[in-house]
Amino acid sequence: MSAEASKHARQLLLKEYRGVLSTHSQAMPGFPFGSVVPYCLDANGWPLILISRIAQHTRNLKADGRCSLLVGERAAEDVQAASRLTLLAEARQLAEPAAIESGAQRYYRYFPESRDYHRVHDFDFWVLEPVRWRYIGGFGAIHWLDHLALANPFAVESGEVEQSMVEHMNDDHAAAIARYVEQAGLPQSAPAQMVGIDSEGFHLRIGQALHWLAFPEPCETPMAVRQALVAMARG
Structure with a gap:
């Protein structure tokens, strides 16, 4: 059951x-401080x-890195x-130049507008290293999970494999991407761009909104991704 709960929780993420x-408030010690953040x-x-x-929240994290992300x-009705x-x-906080560069390349694909204010203002990349997860999948479906995160086989090291696949889809297969949008019933107000691929699915950016679509089966190799994308385009 925990494996199934982990899958559903990861899909929500x-x-x-x-x-x-x-974060732990420094201005008001003892109180939690909540703020909204985008993430990939x-x-x-x-x-x-x-x-x-x-x-x-950055000042708080520098004093105490323990935090939570809800x-x-x-758009849930209930x-x-x-x-x-x-x-x-x-x-x-990411400190090594290679880690910063890799994180920046990935983050900018998801949030391209952040490239400008990252350069102009004093922004830094931080990663939230999991300690434990609490997932509620509806009434009575409550789980503590120790193992939920799944490494992305295409984003390891420099992330060149994932970036190459994403660029190929955007440059050469715009019709297939439009087909995914149509099949999933996603907004067609702006052209969709593929921004990320993981073993379980891929992300599309439409305007400033992000949408994740699942593969029929998990994919561990670029060839498996290609086959899944072709099959999904054919419907």
Whole structure:
């Protein structure tokens, strides 16, 4: 049951791209401080965030890295019956140039507008390293999970494999991407761009919104991804 719960919880984490980050307040000791942050997942499947050095939550994290990220099901009509996930984590600022570059390339694909304010203002990349997860999949479906994150086989090291596949799809297979959008009933108000691929599915960006679509079966190799994408385009 925990494996099934982990799968559903991870899918929720992939489908959403913003959550409430709670930190230990330095201005008001003893009180939690909540703020909304966008995120994408890094090569380890951990949330990657970009936050300002002058933000209150950044000051809090520098003093105490223990935090939580609450992610809820988007546009749920009944929030009590909706899925939600709380990640208890240790926040760590990326410091190595290679890690910063790899994180930046991935984050910019998901949130391209962040490239400008990252350069102009004092923003840094942080990763939320999981300690434990609490997943509620609806009434009575409550789980503590120790193992939920799944490493992305295409984003390891520099992430060149994933980036190459994403660029190929955007440059040469716009019709297939449009087909995925149509099949999933996603908004067609703007052209969709593929921004990320993991072993379980892929992310599309439409305007400023992100949408995750699952593969029929998990894919561990680029060839398996290609076959899955072809099959999905054919419907």
